[in-house]
């Protein structure tokens with residue numbers, strides 16, 4: 620009886636460890652004929668992240684426009700919705716499907732938006748803003764080269 624419960628504990632601890640690993644590190648991924656890693660989401664989650672992506676692109680464009688047209692003061696308001704505030708609305712179920720590396724780059728991209736806002740509020744020049752945005756956009760290109768999103772509904 621005692622041994623059975625030891626055994627059960629080991630199985631339980633193992634199972635919890637596996638779930639923890641899947642949740643934090645691995646995410647829900649597949650590899651296919653493409654080099655990029657496919658992150659499998661529901662169609663609704665995919666639509667949500669792609670919507671967020673278009674927002675990031677619009678924000679980057681608006682920041683460039685402001686920085687090159689002597690309007691740095693407008694940048695804190697432009698970037699705010701795509702700073703870390705955007706992450707707060709993401710569901711835990713979806714976050715669990717994102718590999719850790721992707722989540723880290725994603726959070727860094729949102730943090731970069733907040734950082735641009737803070738720089739602008741402290742009176743940075745347009746050129747400094749552009750240089751910082753150019754650096755931050757390597758997060759966009761690195762992540763795009765590594766991952767793609769696939770809706771599970773599209774898989775069968």
Ligand code: HEC
Nearest residue numbers: 669672673675676721724725728758759762763766767768
């Ligand atoms: C953490 C990873 C990651 C980061 C960081 C990231 N993206 Fe994406 N983005 C993706 C993935 C994955 C896709 C889907 C690509 C695919 O499925 O082929 C995507 C798609 C897009 C799309 C297409 C949206 C659509 O409607 O199809 C745009 C635009 C985009 N990203 C812009 C950006 C911009 C701009 C940045 C940086 C400010 C950025 N992304 C940062 C992962 C990322």
